[in-house]
Amino acid sequence: MHPARRHLADDHARLERLSAELESALEGGDRSAVQEVWTRFEATLLSHLDAEERWLFPLLSGEHADEVKALRAAHARLRHLASEEGLAADLRTLRRETASELLAELRAHATREDETVYAWLEQLPEPGKLEQLLDALVRRAGGIVTG
Numbered sequence: 001m002h003p004a005r006r007h008l009a010d011d012h013a014r015l016e017r018l019s020a021e022l023e024s025a026l027e028g029g030d031r032s033a034v035q036e037v038w039t040r041f042e043a044t045l046l047s048h049l050d051a052e053e054r055w056l057f058p059l060l061s062g063e064h065a066d067e068v069k070a071l072r073a074a075h076a077r078l079r080h081l082a083s084e085e086g087l088a089a090d091l092r093t094l095r096r097e098t099a100s101e102l103l104a105e106l107r108a109h110a111t112r113e114d115e116t117v118y119a120w121l122e123q124l125p126e127p128g129k130l131e132q133l134l135d136a137l138v139r140r141a142g143g144i145v146t147g
């Protein structure tokens, strides 16, 4: 796997771990634990969506315009759900049922990306673009190369 793809896949794995943490905090019913996990989950999610929109999607929007358009629409939906949930978390009313809608959509979205844009990324005709993507992702992470 190219390090740029691994970097993005690691984000998905991190989001999956945070989703599981959030679900168990919600089950436990400790409101301040929910708030704490939510803050980390939301920051990780928004940073991931921004990175894909800024650096990944433009590489594929020429050849795969329809798929990229659909993924951008899914991002808008995820942001909308996250802002609603974020408000609920601030108000300490976040509920497992409402959070589960966001988490289910996020999981489906990540699976779809793994099978489409993440796979296509490695077949880009210009490998230099992949290096530029990796550079951008690494800079975002504060210079730490993961994987």
Ligand SMILES: [Fe+2]
Pocket (backbone or CB within 6 Å): 049, 052, 071, 075, 109, 113
């Ligand atoms: Fe995405």
Ligand SMILES: [Fe+2]
Pocket (backbone or CB within 6 Å): 012, 048, 052, 110, 113
């Ligand atoms: Fe993603």
